Amino acid sequence: MDVASLQRAVAELRPTLLRIARVQLRNDTWAEDAVSETLISALEGAERFGGQSQLKTWVVGILKHKIIDQFRRCGREVSLEAAAEAAQVETFDELYKADGHRISEPLDWGDPEAAYSRVQFFDVLQMCVEELPAALARAFMMREWLELETAQICKELEISATNCFVMLHRARIRLRECLEHRWFAGEPAP
Amino acid sequence: MIFGWLKITCRQAQVLLSDRQDRKLGMLEVLRLRLHLTACDWCSRVARQFRFLSDAVRRIGR
Numbered sequence: 528m529d530v531a532s533l534q535r536a537v538a539e540l541r542p543t544l545l546r547i548a549r550v551q552l553r554n555d556t557w558a559e560d561a562v563s564e565t566l567i568s569a570l571e572g573a574e575r576f577g578g579q580s581q582l583k584t585w586v587v588g589i590l591k592h593k594i595i596d597q598f599r600r601c602g603r604e605v606s607l608e609a610a611a612e613a614a615q616v617e618t619f620d621e622l623y624k625a626d627g628h629r630i631s632e633p634l635d636w637g638d639p640e641a642a643y644s645r646v647q648f649f650d651v652l653q654m655c656v657e658e659l660p661a662a663l664a665r666a667f668m669m670r671e672w673l674e675l676e677t678a679q680i681c682k683e684l685e686i687s688a689t690n691c692f693v694m695l696h697r698a699r700i701r702l703r704e705c706l707e708h709r710w711f712a713g714e715p716a717p
Numbered sequence: 718m719i720f721g722w723l724k725i726t727c728r729q730a731q732v733l734l735s736d737r738q739d740r741k742l743g744m745l746e747v748l749r750l751r752l753h754l755t756a757c758d759w760c761s762r763v764a765r766q767f768r769f770l771s772d773a774v775r776r777i778g779r
Contacts (some may be wrong), residue, residue, distance in 0.1 A: 547778050585779040630727045631761045639769045643776065652773055669773040670739065675737045687739075696735035703766050 536582055538571050544590050546584065546653060549612075551594055551668045553661040553717035557601060561593040591673055596688030598669075598683055605665065606685035613690035632705070636711045648710060659698055667698035725749045730760045734767050 544565060548558035556573045569586045600606055616680040656664050661683075681691045718726055718767050725733075730753040742750065 543778060550775065569748070570755075584779060590778075630759065633759055635762060636766060636769070639766070639773075643773070648773075649777060653777060656774075668774070671771050673778060674775070692736050692739055695739055696732055698737045699770060700731065700768055702770055703763065706766075706770070 533582075534570065537586065540583060540586050540637070541566065545575075547587075547672075548590065548594060550653065550657050551665055551672075552597055552601075554601075557611075559595050561590065561597045563581045565590045565593045566699070583599055595673065595675075596681075601602075605683070608662045609666070609684035609686050609690075609694075612660060612694060613686045634707055634711055639711070644711065650704065651709050655702050655709065658705065659701055663694055663698040663701070667702070670695055723749050723752055725753050727753075727757065727760055730754070730757065731763055734760065736766050738771060740765065 541562060544562045545558055549555065552558045552561065565586060569582075570590050593694075598704055620692045632657065656668065658701070659667065666680060668685060669675045669683070670677065677695075681688050686694075730750060733742060733750045736746075737743060737750070754764060
């Protein structure tokens with residue numbers, strides 16, 4: 528790949544990267560910064576990459592590091608939001624002790640992996656993450672997308688391990704419901 | 718019921734289903750969860766859906 532088409536390929540990834548950064552950082556300026564830094568690093572090292580698909584994986588890998596850097600830089604604000612969310616966790620906990628037996632029937636999703644072949648699925652999935660409260664989305668993406676260990680997430684967010692587990696649980700319950708409503712309940716035939 | 722202390726609710730089972738993706742469960746938790754899942758189709762569905770959710774999120778941006 529020549530330099531010009533490489534630059535174009537990297538620049539074309541910008542909207543994808545920005546959406547991912549936004550959902551985790553929940554602040555447009557921070558997200559723009561993380562993505563700009565990613566693109567700069569990518570362009571500096573890009574000549575080593577030949578294939579386009581490999582390029583994307585590599586650029587997303589750089590973005591992961593930049594998002595973690597950004598968390599560290601704005602740690603105070605991030606941990607305040609997590610603390611506010613964690614404070615609600617206790618009341619939520621009490622709430623579901625009271626009606627422990629009642630859950631509604633989850634649908635049978637059949638073969639959910641079939642959804643991977645549909646581009647719109649990932650759009651819906653990201654929409655569901657975007658609709659979570661900021662602190663839940665952040666904790667969840669740190670765990671499942673950045674693939675950080677729980678101990679590290681607690682440390683970054685300055686919350687207890689218990690609160691961290693409860694936040695992740697709440698995020699999963701909500702995402703499960705969201706995907707069920709938005710995708711699996713009314714999935715049009717492929 | 719003698720083994721009543723092993724019984725957990727669906728809500729509790731779903732907490733354990735989430736927790737096992739983030740930490741190692743204790744022996745008692747594993748036992749309670751297994752027993753619950755053998756008897757509960759709903760939570761077995763949720764178990765599979767939580768696993769799918771992790772896998773799907775990891776694919777974002779790939």
